[in-house]
Amino acid sequence: MVDELETYKTKRDPQKTPEPFSAKSLDKNKLFFVIQEHHATRLHFDFRLQIGNVMPSWAIPKGVQNDSTVKRLAMKTEDHPLDYRKFSGIIPEGEYGAGEVTIWDEGTYVPEVEIAKGVRKKIEAVKEGEKVMLEGIKKGEVKFYLFGKKVKGSFALVKTKGFPPGKTNAWLLIKHK
Ligand code: MN
Numbered sequence: 001m002v003d004e005l006e007t008y009k010t011k012r013d014p015q016k017t018p019e020p021f022s023a024k025s026l027d028k029n030k031l032f033f034v035i036q037e038h039h040a041t042r043l044h045f046d047f048r049l050q051i052g053n054v055m056p057s058w059a060i061p062k063g064v065q066n067d068s069t070v071k072r073l074a075m076k077t078e079d080h081p082l083d084y085r086k087f088s089g090i091i092p093e094g095e096y097g098a099g100e101v102t103i104w105d106e107g108t109y110v111p112e113v114e115i116a117k118g119v120r121k122k123i124e125a126v127k128e129g130e131k132v133m134l135e136g137i138k139k140g141e142v143k144f145y146l147f148g149k150k151v152k153g154s155f156a157l158v159k160t161k162g163f164p165p166g167k168t169n170a171w172l173l174i175k176h177k
Pocket of ligand 1: 038040044045059097
């Protein structure tokens with residue numbers, strides 16, 4: 001996986017935070033996503049896409065929109081365990097990410113590939129889709145269709161090159177037209 005859960009575990013003490021550490025896949029035929037509203041030092045929205053038992057994650061200060069004319073800055077953060085998609089609660093004062101977490105939207109997603117300019121194909125088979133997602137994250141570009149309650153449609157996450165200056169974990173979330 002991308003960085004598995006090593007970074008996640010080193011940042012958190014299971015004795016001190018209610019956040020989940022387990023990762024059980026309940027439905028092997030679907031891939032899930034979640035967007036969590038996180039009232040940390042700065043409000044942001046954590047966008048997580050399941051690959052296997054982990055959820056590669058991005059912190060999006062302005063959240064996810066269905067509007068294809070805006071690009072959202074999305075900072076890549078550490079992989080989270082799959083069970084995190086069900087988490088809402090309070091991370092205690094003094095702990096990493098202290099503040100309230102609520103689920104802003106959730107649902108399933110289907111990875112996509114571009115088969116011709118502007119034309120996308122859904123990869124419905126989970127194993128193949130996960131492979132496409134993993135390769136895409138390594139390359140710095142993933143495409144997917146979100147089936148959420150608030151967000152719906154084709155999106156892409158694209159790693160930026162040298163923007164903002166000095167940031168190596170900056171991606172852009174773009175809604176496909
Ligand atoms: Mn967060």
